[in-house]
Amino acid sequence: MYAGATNGLAGESGCGKTWTALAAAAAELEDSNNVIYIDMEDGPIGLTARMLALGVPPGVLADPVRFAYVRPEEAFRDDVRSIFWALLDQMRPSLVVLDSTGESMALEGTDPNSDDAVALWFQRVATAIATRGPAVLLLDHLPKSDSAAPSPIGSQRKRAAISGAQFIQTIGKEMAFAKGRPGQARLTATKDRHGNFVTGEVSMTLTVNPAPSRGTSSVDALLGPIQDDEWAPTRHMLGISEFLEANQSPQTTAAIKKGVKGKSETVLAALQVLVASGYVTTSSGGRNATLHELVKAFSIGDAYSVPDGVSEGGAPAGGCGHPWHDAKCNPDWCHATHRGRCNKRTEDGYVLDDDGEIVSYPPEMVRQREEQLRRIAEREES
Incomplete structure (x- = not known):
């Protein structure tokens, strides 16, 4: 003034x-x-x-x-x-x-x-x-x-x-x-x-x-x-920060999307911005899951950095927000065919190709199947 x-x-x-x-x-x-x-x-x-x-x-x-x-x-x-x-x-x-x-x-x-x-x-x-x-x-x-x-x-x-x-x-x-x-x-x-x-x-x-x-x-x-960076879903970023702070332990992507209000793709975009801005770190968890841990709390008005590919509306540019295929996604085909099961499968340990088809199964599932085959073979031998 x-x-x-x-x-x-x-x-x-x-x-x-x-x-x-x-x-x-x-x-x-x-x-x-x-x-x-x-x-x-x-x-x-x-x-x-x-x-x-x-x-x-x-x-x-x-x-x-x-x-x-x-x-x-x-x-x-x-x-x-x-x-x-x-x-x-x-x-x-x-x-x-x-x-x-x-x-x-x-x-x-x-x-x-x-x-x-x-x-x-x-x-x-x-x-x-x-x-x-x-x-x-x-x-x-x-x-x-x-x-x-x-x-x-x-x-x-x-x-x-x-x-x-x-x-x-x-x-x-x-x-x-x-x-x-x-x-x-x-x-x-x-x-x-x-x-x-x-x-x-x-x-x-x-x-x-x-x-x-x-x-x-x-x-x-x-x-x-005014924040010099591009658009970012700051309300969802705050929600993720509060969710991680309340749980006090690393959380999977699925847990965050379930625990934070908002569209799945917008929550995912917010998570990407938090990681790129240093508020959240990632590590590998069981069954190939990605774990997210809060480094410092985010408040609306705090500085942030928008990574390439995140656009207003929540989804990465050219994709629908599914991390397993990102910009290669055809949203119409993906949502009609897999109905969002892609992320759940990757978090459960499946390895998928670019079309969402299973390349390999979770290690625990492979171990159980091998155990079943071994028992069947033992019964046949006896």
Whole structure:
């Protein structure tokens, strides 16, 4: 967020905009800066609970010079403005969050669809605050059913009046977060007056992970750069990591696919990424099975490396995810003929050719057959 400028963050309801604002506020407080949070959406109890969950010390939140919670109940008239200017002079905050633009405009009696009215609101409220030094972050909503919109709902003057950067926040498939559930949101820059972000590209991510070491309700919410690697099934990667950590022993591919929710091919792709990224190691087990052991836990937002051949959708490019024939697979033929038995056979010790036909049987089965033949031969001799 740019200091001395108005910055916008818009998104659909439930995309985690407030968590992004709180993560930014927590980061400023951690850097010994001061923050003012103008809240017209939540309430002092809810917002304080979230800040505590992020690990902000209670003493910092209680310090009137470090953090100020403001809940306006009347318009930003001259008398109210003078009180707020005094607060700014006392605190000299690096960040002022306004949550949200729509509620503030309603309190001011501003028509959000009127260019002139919106321009006047910025002049009297948001821009007036920014000109006194802090970065101002304005939270707003998007037009209904249009998460690709480049600007918030209402007049285009909202976007035009942004003097810093405007971001649109979205949540990808299966990445929504809630209490006890990790996830990730993406922030796409749709305007940047200073040219540090490429318009139309994802500029940063908000990663939310439970932090049980600090308490059952604690979370880590971090704003960071976008992962440079290709697509990866991070939700499934987290599931595999938790499964291996819970079992505390090497697990076969079949056990992982059975124990982790998701499509078999997506779980397999996630496992490949974890191995390539050094989170999981492999070793040979009985009956030619591959065992997987957790080296270090994976959390959403951690760095990873996507191996060649893994594509969005889960299956290795050109194949269906069956390790015994990989890219040589003809999915239509394989699934219709073998119905997924290929992997089970290899894990049971069978050796298959490229068409899935048996080349050799498991050693134990061979031993049992040899024993049966020996007994038959002994009976015939006697």
